[in-house]
Amino acid sequence: MNNKKSPQISLHIPPKMWHQFHHTLLDARTNNEEVIGFLFCKCHQVSKQKIRYLPQSWVVPSPDCYERQSASELVMKQQFHEYLLETFLEKEQLDVVHIHTHSDRHKPEFSCVDDLYESAYAKFLSSHFKKKPRLISGVFDETFQHSQFRIWDRKGKSFESINCTQSWFELTQEANRDWTELMFARQQVFGEGVQKQLGELTVALIGCGGIGSIFAELLGRLGVKKWILIDPDRLESVNLNRLPAATQEMADQQWHKVHYVKHLIKRIYATGSAVKAIPASIADAAARQEVAAADLIVVATDNHSSRQVAQELALAYMRPLVCLGTHIDMQPNNTPRMYCRVTVPPLGGGWCLMCGNIINLHRAALESAANEINHLAAKVGYVEGISNPAVFWLNSLCASTGVGIIHSMLSGFLNVDNGLDWVYEFPGSNWLKADTNYLGTSGCYFCGG
Known part of the structure; x- marks a missing residue:
C-alpha cells in the first residue's frame, strides 16, 4: 500500500497580469463563442510537498488565429499554434496553461470534449519536447466568476485538481482551527x-x-x-x-x-x-x-x-x-x-x-x-x-x-x-x-x- 502523499500544486497569477489577461479574453469574444488564452509558466519546487507554477508570459489569440471558433468548438490555426510551441515551450522551456470559457453563467465543468482534447495534448507535449512540459487547464463561466483548474500527468491518462489564486498572497485557510481567540x-x-x-x-x-x-x-x-x-x-x-x-x-x-x-x-x-x-x-x-x-x-x-x-x-x-x-x-x-x-x-x-x-x-x-x-x-x-x-x-x-x-x-x-x-x-x-x-x-x- 502506497501512503506517499501527493504534493500540493498551485497556480499563482499576479493580480495585475490577471486583470489584463481576463479583460483581453473578454474583449476577444465578439458574440457568444468560446475563447481561449494561454499562460506560460515556470515551475517552482517550494518543498517536497509543495509545487508552485508562476506565469512568465500570456497570450490571447485574436479571431484570425482560429481555424474554427464557436460556442462549442475551438481550433487554432496550425501556424499560430507552432509559433506558441516554438517560442514558449521549446526556446523558453516553460509549462503551459490553457484557460477557456464556457458560454453560460453556471459553475463550469470540464466537458467530455475537454477531457479528450487535453488528454491527447498532455501526451503530445511530453513526447515532443525535451523538458516534457506539463499541461494545466482552467475553465471559467462567461462572467469569469467561477472556475475549475486541473493539471494532467505527462501520459495524459489522469489529472488532479489544483488551486489557482489571482491575488497578492497565495494563502490557504486551515480547517478546524479556533479563530475566536479573545486577543483579536x-x-x-x-x-x-x-x-x-x-x-x-x-x-x-x-x-x-x-x-x-x-x-x-x-x-x-x-x-x-x-x-x-x-x-x-x-x-x-x-x-x-x-x-x-x-x-x-x-x-x-x-x-x-x-x-x-x-x-x-x-x-x-x-x-x-x-x-x-x-x-x-x-x-x-x-x-x-x-x-x-x-x-x-x-x-x-x-x-x-x-x-x-x-x-x-x-x-x-x-x-x-x-x-x-x-x-x-x-x-x-x-x-x-x-x-x-x-x-x-x-x-x-x-x-x-x-x-x-x-x-x-x-x-x-x-x-x-x-x-x-x-x-x-x-x-x-x-x-x-x-x-x-x-x-x-x-x-x-x-x-x-x-x-x-x-x-x-x-x-x-x-x-x-x-x-x-x-x-x-x-x-x-x-x-x-x-x-x-x-x-x-x-x-x-x-x-x-
Missing part, C-alpha cells in the same frame, strides 16, 4: 477572513534590527504567527535604545538578532507559532531557499546588497515584497531632516527597487565585495565608515506604516496592483507618494520594466 476580538471589524489570512501568512523578514524588530512585534500582535527570520548580526549595547524588550544581558551574551526577534514572537504566542531563526546573510543559499517559500518578503536592512537580493528573490519566485527604510541627515542650519520610506513593487514585475532607483547598484556591489576590496573602497571614500544615525520613533513610524499597508492589502481596501512608494518627511510632516507610472525603466535588466 477588537479586530473583528476587518472580518474573520482577514484574521484567518493573518494567521496563515508566512513572513520572511530580512533584517531584525531597529526597524525589523518593531515590525515583527507589531505584525505579530496583529495575528501573524509564522516567521522566517534572517540576519547574521548579534545584539550590541548600541542597539538597545531601538529594540523593544532588548536587555543589556542579551547584549552581553551576544544574542543573535534573529533569536532576539524569535523571543519577541514567542512572548506573544507561547504556543501555536512557528518561527525559524537563521543567523546568516540573505546571500546564504539555505536562507534564500527559505525566503522563496514564504508568502511575503519584508526587507528591513540598512544596506543595498541585501535589498537587491530580496528584490531578485521576489521577482524570481513571484513573492510580494515590502521594503522598509529610514534616513537622517543634517541640513546646513544644523537641524535634522528625517525620512522613512515604504516601497511595495508590483507583484510579478513592472518596476522594481532597482529600476525605481531605490537601490544603488554601485553601493550594493561594493557592500557584497570581498573584504579587501571593500576596505580599499572605504579608504577612498566610496563607502561610508560611520553607521547611519537612527532613532526609535522614526523606525517605529516606518515599521507601523509597513504593517498598516500589509493589513490593508489583506483586507482589500488598499489597491497596490501598480505598487506603491511612500516617503514621510519630518519635521515638515509631508507624505510624499510617488506616481508609480514613472518608476519603471524600459528594459530593466532585473524585472524587464
Whole structure:
C-alpha cells in the first residue's frame, strides 16, 4: 500500500497580469463563442510537498488565429499554434496553461470534449519536447466568476485538481482551527477572513534590527504567527535604545538578532507559532531557499546588497515584497531632516527597487565585495565608515506604516496592483507618494520594466 502523499500544486497569477489577461479574453469574444488564452509558466519546487507554477508570459489569440471558433468548438490555426510551441515551450522551456470559457453563467465543468482534447495534448507535449512540459487547464463561466483548474500527468491518462489564486498572497485557510481567540476580538471589524489570512501568512523578514524588530512585534500582535527570520548580526549595547524588550544581558551574551526577534514572537504566542531563526546573510543559499517559500518578503536592512537580493528573490519566485527604510541627515542650519520610506513593487514585475532607483547598484556591489576590496573602497571614500544615525520613533513610524499597508492589502481596501512608494518627511510632516507610472525603466535588466 502506497501512503506517499501527493504534493500540493498551485497556480499563482499576479493580480495585475490577471486583470489584463481576463479583460483581453473578454474583449476577444465578439458574440457568444468560446475563447481561449494561454499562460506560460515556470515551475517552482517550494518543498517536497509543495509545487508552485508562476506565469512568465500570456497570450490571447485574436479571431484570425482560429481555424474554427464557436460556442462549442475551438481550433487554432496550425501556424499560430507552432509559433506558441516554438517560442514558449521549446526556446523558453516553460509549462503551459490553457484557460477557456464556457458560454453560460453556471459553475463550469470540464466537458467530455475537454477531457479528450487535453488528454491527447498532455501526451503530445511530453513526447515532443525535451523538458516534457506539463499541461494545466482552467475553465471559467462567461462572467469569469467561477472556475475549475486541473493539471494532467505527462501520459495524459489522469489529472488532479489544483488551486489557482489571482491575488497578492497565495494563502490557504486551515480547517478546524479556533479563530475566536479573545486577543483579536477588537479586530473583528476587518472580518474573520482577514484574521484567518493573518494567521496563515508566512513572513520572511530580512533584517531584525531597529526597524525589523518593531515590525515583527507589531505584525505579530496583529495575528501573524509564522516567521522566517534572517540576519547574521548579534545584539550590541548600541542597539538597545531601538529594540523593544532588548536587555543589556542579551547584549552581553551576544544574542543573535534573529533569536532576539524569535523571543519577541514567542512572548506573544507561547504556543501555536512557528518561527525559524537563521543567523546568516540573505546571500546564504539555505536562507534564500527559505525566503522563496514564504508568502511575503519584508526587507528591513540598512544596506543595498541585501535589498537587491530580496528584490531578485521576489521577482524570481513571484513573492510580494515590502521594503522598509529610514534616513537622517543634517541640513546646513544644523537641524535634522528625517525620512522613512515604504516601497511595495508590483507583484510579478513592472518596476522594481532597482529600476525605481531605490537601490544603488554601485553601493550594493561594493557592500557584497570581498573584504579587501571593500576596505580599499572605504579608504577612498566610496563607502561610508560611520553607521547611519537612527532613532526609535522614526523606525517605529516606518515599521507601523509597513504593517498598516500589509493589513490593508489583506483586507482589500488598499489597491497596490501598480505598487506603491511612500516617503514621510519630518519635521515638515509631508507624505510624499510617488506616481508609480514613472518608476519603471524600459528594459530593466532585473524585472524587464
